[in-house]
Amino acid sequence: MSTTVARPAPSAGTRSAGPTQPLPVLAVDLVTDPSLLSGLAGLARGLEEAGAGALTLSDGGLHPIHVAAHLAPLTSELGLLPRTDAIYVEPFHLATQLMSLDHLSHGRAGWLLQAETDPAVPAAVGREVLGLEATAREAADVLTAVRAVWDSWAPDAVVRDTERGVYVDAARLQYADIEAETFSLRGPAITPRSPQGLLPVLVADTDRAAVGERTAAELADGRALDLDVSGGARTRQLAARIESAGPVRLVRLVGLDLEADPLGTVAQLAAALRSRALVAPAPVPRRTLRTRLGLPAAPFRPDPARRSDRARQIREESA
Amino acid sequence: MTTAHTQAPLSPEAAALATGPAAHPLHPAHAPTGQLAFGVFFQGVNSSTIWRLPASGDQVAWESFEALARTAERGRFAAFFLGEGLRLREHRGVPFELDVAGRPDAQTLLAALAGVTERIGLVATQNTTFNDPVDLARRLQTLDLLSGGRAGWNVVTTDNAWTGENFRRGGYLDHADRYVHAEAFVRVAEQFWRGEQIAHDGAHYAVRAHGDLPASAQGRPVLFQAGASPAGQDFAARTADVVFSPHGTLEAAVDFRRGIVERTLAAGRDPGSVKILPGAEIILAATEAEAAEKVRWVRDQQIGPEQALALLEQYWGRDLSAFDPDGPLPDVPPEVVESGVTRGAGFQFADAEQLTRTWREEAAEKGQSILEFARARAGARRGTFTGSYDTVADRLVEFARLGAIDGLNITPWLIPSGLDDIVDELVPRLQERGVYPAEYAGSTLRENLGLPVG
Ligand SMILES: Cc1cc2nc3c(=O)[nH]c(=O)nc-3n(C[C@H](O)[C@H](O)[C@H](O)COP(=O)(O)O)c2cc1C
Numbered sequence: 023m024s025t026t027v028a029r030p031a032p033s034a035g036t037r038s039a040g041p042t043q044p045l046p047v048l049a050v051d052l053v054t055d056p057s058l059l060s061g062l063a064g065l066a067r068g069l070e071e072a073g074a075g076a077l078t079l080s081d082g083g084l085h086p087i088h089v090a091a092h093l094a095p096l097t098s099e100l101g102l103l104p105r106t107d108a109i110y111v112e113p114f115h116l117a118t119q120l121m122s123l124d125h126l127s128h129g130r131a132g133w134l135l136q137a138e139t140d141p142a143v144p145a146a147v148g149r150e151v152l153g154l155e156a157t158a159r160e161a162a163d164v165l166t167a168v169r170a171v172w173d174s175w176a177p178d179a180v181v182r183d184t185e186r187g188v189y190v191d192a193a194r195l196q197y198a199d200i201e202a203e204t205f206s207l208r209g210p211a212i213t214p215r216s217p218q219g220l221l222p223v224l225v226a227d228t229d230r231a232a233v234g235e236r237t238a239a240e241l242a243d244g245r246a247l248d249l250d251v252s253g254g255a256r257t258r259q260l261a262a263r264i265e266s267a268g269p270v271r272l273v274r275l276v277g278l279d280l281e282a283d284p285l286g287t288v289a290q291l292a293a294a295l296r297s298r299a300l301v302a303p304a305p306v307p308r309r310t311l312r313t314r315l316g317l318p319a320a321p322f323r324p325d326p327a328r329r330s331d332r333a334r335q336i337r338e339e340s341a
Numbered sequence: 342m343t344t345a346h347t348q349a350p351l352s353p354e355a356a357a358l359a360t361g362p363a364a365h366p367l368h369p370a371h372a373p374t375g376q377l378a379f380g381v382f383f384q385g386v387n388s389s390t391i392w393r394l395p396a397s398g399d400q401v402a403w404e405s406f407e408a409l410a411r412t413a414e415r416g417r418f419a420a421f422f423l424g425e426g427l428r429l430r431e432h433r434g435v436p437f438e439l440d441v442a443g444r445p446d447a448q449t450l451l452a453a454l455a456g457v458t459e460r461i462g463l464v465a466t467q468n469t470t471f472n473d474p475v476d477l478a479r480r481l482q483t484l485d486l487l488s489g490g491r492a493g494w495n496v497v498t499t500d501n502a503w504t505g506e507n508f509r510r511g512g513y514l515d516h517a518d519r520y521v522h523a524e525a526f527v528r529v530a531e532q533f534w535r536g537e538q539i540a541h542d543g544a545h546y547a548v549r550a551h552g553d554l555p556a557s558a559q560g561r562p563v564l565f566q567a568g569a570s571p572a573g574q575d576f577a578a579r580t581a582d583v584v585f586s587p588h589g590t591l592e593a594a595v596d597f598r599r600g601i602v603e604r605t606l607a608a609g610r611d612p613g614s615v616k617i618l619p620g621a622e623i624i625l626a627a628t629e630a631e632a633a634e635k636v637r638w639v640r641d642q643q644i645g646p647e648q649a650l651a652l653l654e655q656y657w658g659r660d661l662s663a664f665d666p667d668g669p670l671p672d673v674p675p676e677v678v679e680s681g682v683t684r685g686a687g688f689q690f691a692d693a694e695q696l697t698r699t700w701r702e703e704a705a706e707k708g709q710s711i712l713e714f715a716r717a718r719a720g721a722r723r724g725t726f727t728g729s730y731d732t733v734a735d736r737l738v739e740f741a742r743l744g745a746i747d748g749l750n751i752t753p754w755l756i757p758s759g760l761d762d763i764v765d766e767l768v769p770r771l772q773e774r775g776v777y778p779a780e781y782a783g784s785t786l787r788e789n790l791g792l793p794v795g
Pocket of ligand 1: 423424425426466468496497498499567568569570571572573574585586587620
């Protein structure tokens with residue numbers, strides 16, 4: 023893996039992000055409407071060539087995580103961030119699906135954390151609609167739980183020790199052991215640690231209120247600035263929005279007209295915003311999304327209390 | 342379509358098992374197609390994939406899945422299956438260290454494979470106890486749409502509270518309710534796929550939703566069922582398109598087919614509407630002698646001294662590390678009677694007392710050590726087709742002609758190259774013998790399994 027850090031922007035003086043935070047990645051939001059199906063692969067490849075640094079996949083019917091996974095082998099550099107609900111899902115499944123996306127995209131996966139407010143969604147899983155405060159508390163709990171699952175295998179847990187016949191070393195695994203208000207979860211993950219270890223978790227402006235301040239401002243890795251381009255994309259206005267936005271990791275074009283000339287629009291916007299040093303350069307190969315977003319590497323954090331070979335330890339102690 | 346089953350007399354073994362009229366050797370209501378379809382079962386977590394060899398690849402890397410799926414497609418396999426286990430296997434309170442462990446989420450992976458394959462079916466094993474039906478139905482339909490009608494769902498059930506510790510509802514199902522719940526679950530999914538209004542009030546939860554995705558090219562995902570209990574077979578007969586169960590011998594396969602035909606008729610369905618694809622391990626070589634040698638070598642690689650002791654510990658429920666793997670089976674009684682100490686899919690033992698006594702006697706009679714016993718058992722447990730390319734091809738022709746099975750779900754003992762000899766040597770021989778398709782029948786999984794379309 024590359025160890026180079028993001029190059030500072032040529033004229034960093036005017037931009038709002040702090041000195042250590044690289045320029046935000048330019049993302050395009052695709053709503054996963056089934057009408058997209060036949061052109062999906064071509065569209066993603068085209069957007070990648072046009073200079074998009076990432077795609078966010080918002081739920082329009084097709085499951086956003088699976089659409090992101092589908093696009094992973096069909097693209098090579100795009101970051102892939104499903105915008106998907108934290109509340110009316112099983113945290114264990116969610117964690118597994120997202121870390122699987124990270125495996126098969128070789129470290130290009132992220133999560134745009136959403137907290138569902140549409141009452142149809144809890145009804146579909148047989149749950150009551152949560153109030154705003156309860157939703158925010160649960161979003162925080164789910165993010166904490168999901169990260170604990172992601173962090174349950176050391177990167178070198180699969181030892182494949184042919185001499186001893188040991189495939190995985192239990193001492194390099196740990197339980198998640200989450201006891202939250204509305205759920206509990208034991209772990210460890212059923213999937214080995216993914217390339218990024220911890221996926222970048224961002225909150226889009228659209229979702230900030232529902233997700234709650236604690237998750238958006240403290241627990242998540244950063245903010246995605248939403249730029250609505252459904253009424254047309256005027257560079258000067260968009261540039262002004264980015265400049266006044268404060269620190270953001272992702273600049274996200276929402277409402278792109280897919281009927282008109284989406285690739286042309288994105289190519290033109292990417293070039294214009296890059297020439298003003300407002301968004302990061304086009305992605306370079308083999309960099310994880312974390313790196314591109316300016317997030318530090320996420321080393322395994324072993325926690326002695328959660329070691330999964332503790333039964334053995336206890337046995338040894340009591341022997 | 343070739344009709345190989347009418348061309349030549351059956352072998353004495355097969356003839357002895359065939360009791361129906363000649364055209365319908367097993368059951369008057371069942372007309373064998375004489376054709377076989379292959380699937381490949383990438384198990385992930387398991388004890389039969391050899392990971393110690395230099396040729397063994399990464400069991401989680403995208404490249405391994407892609408390579409295996411491409412080989413299977415080259416061999417005109419109908420389906421690519423992924424297994425599922427929702428809690429990391431444990432052995433005596435610690436994650437099990439000796440076998441392949443860890444795998445990606447099945448559907449997430451299959452959604453990616455849908456983009457790099459064209460014809461092969463993509464089947465996800467997914468549990469009905471620890472999923473929500475509308476969520477799962479939406480994900481499966483997404484896969485079906487992304488793949489152009491190639492999705493399948495291997496419906497499995499589990500009730501154990503141990504797995505439930507990873508889920509909101511916990512372990513809330515009684516064992517007897519597994520299939521009752523599974524059936525209600527599948528009905529909700531079917532309503533979703535048909536775009537209907539769903540108002541389900543079950544014993545465990547109420548669901549209100551509306552199917553809002555278009556139908557795929559095959560209408561809905563193909564339903565597989567894996568589980569051999571009578572309740573499981575009834576569930577399959579009422580609900581599934583394909584049964585995927587373990588039985589290695591021709592006799593066992595014939596019995597199973599008769600049972601499924603009877604249950605399918607009792608459920609008011611055409612017996613041809615439920616296909617049978619048992620799981621199988623295939624070990625091949627150019628000659629019989631080489632194949633026999635290779636089987637021994639594969640078993641040695643699969644089961645070392647550590648694995649042999651761990652296998653017995655599952656049933657004895659206690660630490661057996663003091664016993665010599667080259668010595669006789671432990672002469673101590675088991676500690677756990679109700680369930681094994683290894684926790685994970687498929688490990689549930691009723692009477693350890695009785696079982697361990699039988700095994701001790703059996704091994705003593707045959708003069709087997711712990712290691713020899715474990716290796717022999719590993720072979721016997723699986724549906725195993727071993728031998729020269731031609732012998733195995735001829736044997737499979739017999740299964741096909743008799744109508745005992747509709748194909749095999751092949752578990753490779755090596756990842757990712759474990760299908761190479763099957764695709765290069767066995768498939769062409771089956772094609773020459775007229776029991777295996779030269780080309781894909783269509784673009785959907787349903788078509789390629791010979792299931793009724795529409
Ligand atoms: C060939 C085969 C493959 C199976 N694969 C899985 C699997 O991947 N995950 C799982 O949870 N159960 C799996 N099972 C277990 C069954 O779904 C089922 O839970 C088990 O056989 C017990 O059910 P029964 O009582 O109906 O036999 C498999 C079973 C068979 C026969």
